[in-house]
Amino acid sequence: MHPLFLPPTEVIYANAMARSAEIKRSCGAKRIAAALDLAVLKPTATLADVRAACDLANQYEIKSICVPTSLVSFTTLFMERVCAVVGFPHGNASPAAKVMEAMLAMEAGATELDVVINYGRFLNDDSAPVANELVPIIHSAHERCVTVKAILETCYYTLDQIADACRLCADLGVDFVKTSTGFGPQGATPAAVKTMIDAVCGRCQVKASGGINTYADACQYLNMGCTRIGASKYLELLP
Numbered sequence: 001m002h003p004l005f006l007p008p009t010e011v012i013y014a015n016a017m018a019r020s021a022e023i024k025r026s027c028g029a030k031r032i033a034a035a036l037d038l039a040v041l042k043p044t045a046t047l048a049d050v051r052a053a054c055d056l057a058n059q060y061e062i063k064s065i066c067v068p069t070s071l072v073s074f075t076t077l078f079m080e081r082v083c084a085v086v087g088f089p090h091g092n093a094s095p096a097a098k099v100m101e102a103m104l105a106m107e108a109g110a111t112e113l114d115v116v117i118n119y120g121r122f123l124n125d126d127s128a129p130v131a132n133e134l135v136p137i138i139h140s141a142h143e144r145c146v147t148v149k150a151i152l153e154t155c156y157y158t159l160d161q162i163a164d165a166c167r168l169c170a171d172l173g174v175d176f177v178k179t180s181t182g183f184g185p186q187g188a189t190p191a192a193v194k195t196m197i198d199a200v201c202g203r204c205q206v207k208a209s210g211g212i213n214t215y216a217d218a219c220q221y222l223n224m225g226c227t228r229i230g231a232s233k234y235l236e237l238l239p
Contacts, residue, residue: 027219029060029238035222036237037083037114037207037230039066039182047074054078062234064112069105076109083112083149086137089183091116091153095133102137112147113137114230116181117169119153123161127168138173149176149207149228152196155186159195166199176228180210187211188221197225215239 040053050071057065057079064081068088075082084105087098095118102113115137118129134150141148150169154162166177177196179188187210196206208221209230218237221229231237 027215027222031222032215032218032229032237033060033062033234035226035228036062036218036234037064037066037112037209037228038062038234039209039230039232040071041066041068041085041088041182041232045071047071050075051078056234057081060234063228066112066114066230069101069108069110072105072108072110080111082110083114084108084110085114085116085151085181087116087118087133088114088151089116089181090120091118091151092120095129095136098133099136099140103140106141106144106146110146112149113141114149114151114178116151116153117165119156119165122165122168123156130165130168131172134169134172134174142173147175148173149178150174151178151181151209153181153184154179154189154192154196155184155210157192159191162192162195163199166196170200170203174204176205176207178207178209178228178230180230182210182230182232184210190220190224193221193224193226212237 038053038057040050053065064083065075065079066083067075069084072084086102087093121129138148152165169177188208193208205227207228208226212229212231215237
C-alpha cells in the first residue's frame with residue numbers, strides 16, 4: 001500500500017478558506033427566488049403569460065410577479081404578491097396621473113409599486129416633479145403597507161446623478177431604489193449599483209434590474225448588496 005501524502009497544513013487551510021468563501025458567494029435557487037420580481041411587462045404579454053408566470057412563482061416561491069396596472073386584478077387571482085409598475089416605462093406622465101395609477105393599482109390588489117420617476121425632468125435639474133409624484137404615492141402606499149420602489153433608469157445618468165437621485169428618493173421615503181425598467185438601452189451595471197448602495201447608506205434597499213440574464217448576473221448583484229433583482233426569467237438564472 002502506498003503511503004498517503006497530504007499537502008502541508010497551510011495549503012489545506014488555504015483551500016478550506018477559499019472553498020468557504022466560494023460557498024458564501026454562491027447563490028442557491030431559493031436565494032434567487034426570494035429576491036426575484038418576475039416581470040411580465042412586454043406589451044405583447046397575454047393573460048396566459050401572466051398565468052404561467054404565477055404558476056412558476058408559486059412553485060418556486062418567487063418573491064413577486066411584476067405586471068402593468070391593467071393586469072393587477074387578474075394576477076391577484078393566482079398570486080398574492082403582485083407588483084404593479086407605475087408611469088412605465090418612461091416616467092413622464094403628470095404627477096396626478098401617476099398618483100391615480102398607483103391608487104388604482106393598490107385598489108386592484110397590488111402589494112408593491114415600482115414607480116418610474118420623471119427622470120427627464122430630474123436630469124434637467126428639476127427634481128420637483130419627482131417629489132410631487134412620489135410623496136403622495138409613498139404616503140398612500142405606506143398607509144396600506146404597500147412597498148414603493150423608485151425606478152431611476154440609470155443608463156441615462158452620470159454616477160453623480162445616480163447618487164443624487166438615490167439620495168432624493170431616500171429622503172422622500174421610498175423603500176427601494178431600482179436601476180432600470182428593462183426598456184432603456186442598458187440595464188443594471190455594477191458601477192451603477194455600487195453607487196446606489198453607497199448613496200442610500202442603508203436608508204432604503206436597492207433593486208437591480210434590466211439585463212439580468214444569467215446565474216452570474218444574479219449572484220453578482222445579490223452579493224453586492226441588492227435585496228431584489230428584476231428579470232423576466234427564473235429558471236435561466238439558476239446554476
